[in-house]
Every structure is written in structure tokens, then in C-alpha cells.
Amino acid sequence: MDGRFEAAEAAFIEEQWRRLWGVPVVSLGRQYEPAGVEGLVYREDGGAPQGLVTWHVDGDRAEIVTIDAFEQGRHVGGRLLNGAEEELRRQGVKRATIMTTNDNLRAIAFYVRHGYRLVAVHLDAMESVRQLKPEVPKTGQDGLPLQDVIELAKDL
Ligand SMILES: CC(C)(COP(=O)(O)OP(=O)(O)OC[C@H]1O[C@@H](n2cnc3c(N)ncnc32)[C@H](O)[C@@H]1OP(=O)(O)O)[C@@H](O)C(=O)NCCC(=O)NCCS
Structure with a gap:
């Protein structure tokens, strides 16, 4: 598969x-609006978009806000993450942080494979997310309780 990125x-x-996460995207103690992030779309030449990665830069730090392979398991996620890291390095960012939830074992494994370290577990952080977004369910992927936020980071 050979594709390209566009802003x-x-x-x-x-x-x-709106389709995947709801707006705004709520992270630890902050909320992101579409106009407040940068991102890359990945698509095969002439084809439909296959994935989207977004991030927010703050000095020499960045948070990767969302990463979505529209069809999973085809290495689109890896391409998106590599593309985002390359762009962040170009912008002078030294460290990238990612938040995910305790039920998203596939994403946690994916990030660890890509060199991210688990730097913190924010116990019960999903309660404060639910105060802003009451529709967030109590049960997540694979029937796991959706309660904690896992923070991962990588030096770029
Ligand atoms: C997390 C995510 C971005 C990873 O992207 P991806 O394109 O699926 O993952 P990769 O780039 O690693 O692609 C393929 C790998 O997935 C593996 N895979 C395929 N099906 C799988 C499955 N059911 N479970 C786990 N891994 C699987 C493949 O074996 C392959 O690994 P390989 O390198 O050994 O061949 C993607 O799963 C996704 O969009 N998830 C939904 C949104 C989400 O949760 N985002 C993260 C929020 S913090």
C-alpha cells in the first residue's frame, strides 16, 4: 500500500x-475543538481517506489528540503515527504525549510497539470526562469497565 499525507x-x-469521538474531544483537564488542532489525513493515491491523526503543540511538547485508522489492522495507524511524529520533529517538538483509556488494550499495545512508555495512570479520570460528556459509557471495549486514563509519552 502506497499512500500520501495531506494536512x-x-x-x-x-x-x-463527530462520527468517532464526539466534539469537543476531552483529554486530561483540557478540551480540544477541531479548529484548535493540526492533523494529517492519509490516503492512497486517488482513493478515499484511510485515516486521520490530530495533535496539539504547546512549545516543545505536543499531545497527540486522536488517531484513527478507518479500517484497522492494515498498518494505516502506524503510517499515521510515523507521519505525525515526523511533522512534530520538523516543528521542533521534543516530546509527544498520548492519552488513552484503560479498556483500549489494542491502542496501548500499538503505542508501546511504537516506542511510547506508560508514564502515568490517572485513576477514575473518566468520571471527569463524563461530567462534560454524560454519554460516555461505563463499559468500554471487550466489556471492560471504562474508568482510567493511561498516559503514554515518547521523546522524539
Ligand atoms: C489503534 C489504531 C490506530 C492502530 O492502527 P492499525 O492500523 O490497526 O495498527 P497497525 O498500524 O499496527 O496495523 C496493523 C497491525 O495490527 C495487527 N492487528 C490486526 N488485527 C488486529 C486485532 N484484531 N487486534 C490487534 N492487532 C491487530 C496486525 O497484526 C498488524 O500487526 P503486524 O505489524 O504484526 O502485522 C487502530 O486500531 C484504530 O484506529 N483504533 C480505533 C481508534 C482508537 O482507539 N484510537 C486510539 C485512541 S487513543
């Missing part, structure tokens, strides 16, 4: 976030 427009980010 994600806010309208596309908004459309995908």
Missing part, C-alpha cells in the same frame, strides 16, 4: 470527530 482541514476533522 487535515478543520471541517474534515470535525466530521470525523
Whole structure:
């Protein structure tokens, strides 16, 4: 599979976030709007978009806000993450952080494979997310309780 990246427009980010995560995206103690992030879309030449990664830069740190392979298991996620890291390095970012939830074992394994370290577990952090987004379920993937936020980070 050979594809390319393009800068994600806010309208596309908004459309995908509404479909996948809800808007705003709530992280630890902060909320992200589509216009407040940058991102990359990955697509095969001439084809439909296959994935979207978004991030927010703060000085020499960045948070990767969302990463979605629209069809999982085809290495689109890896391409998106590599593309985002390359762009962040270009912008002078030294360290990237990612938050995920305790039920998302596939994402945790994916990030660890890509060199991220587990730096913190924020116990019961999903309670504060639910205060802003009451629709977030109590049960997550594989029937696991959705309660904690796992923080991962990598020096770029
Ligand atoms: C996490 C995510 C981005 C990973 O992207 P991906 O394209 O599926 O993953 P990769 O780039 O590693 O691609 C393929 C790998 O997935 C593996 N895979 C395939 N099916 C799998 C499955 N059911 N469970 C776990 N791994 C699987 C493949 O074996 C392959 O590994 P290999 O290198 O040994 O061949 C993607 O699963 C995703 O979009 N998830 C939903 C959104 C999400 O949770 N994002 C993270 C939020 S913090």
C-alpha cells in the first residue's frame, strides 16, 4: 500500500470527530475543538481517506489528540503515527504525549510497539470526562469497565 499525507482541514476533522469521538474531544483537564488542532489525513493515491491523526503543540511538547485508522489492522495507524511524529520533529517538538483509556488494550499495545512508555495512570479520570460528556459509557471495549486514563509519552 502506497499512500500520501495531506494536512487535515478543520471541517474534515470535525466530521470525523463527530462520527468517532464526539466534539469537543476531552483529554486530561483540557478540551480540544477541531479548529484548535493540526492533523494529517492519509490516503492512497486517488482513493478515499484511510485515516486521520490530530495533535496539539504547546512549545516543545505536543499531545497527540486522536488517531484513527478507518479500517484497522492494515498498518494505516502506524503510517499515521510515523507521519505525525515526523511533522512534530520538523516543528521542533521534543516530546509527544498520548492519552488513552484503560479498556483500549489494542491502542496501548500499538503505542508501546511504537516506542511510547506508560508514564502515568490517572485513576477514575473518566468520571471527569463524563461530567462534560454524560454519554460516555461505563463499559468500554471487550466489556471492560471504562474508568482510567493511561498516559503514554515518547521523546522524539
Ligand atoms: C489503534 C489504531 C490506530 C492502530 O492502527 P492499525 O492500523 O490497526 O495498527 P497497525 O498500524 O499496527 O496495523 C496493523 C497491525 O495490527 C495487527 N492487528 C490486526 N488485527 C488486529 C486485532 N484484531 N487486534 C490487534 N492487532 C491487530 C496486525 O497484526 C498488524 O500487526 P503486524 O505489524 O504484526 O502485522 C487502530 O486500531 C484504530 O484506529 N483504533 C480505533 C481508534 C482508537 O482507539 N484510537 C486510539 C485512541 S487513543
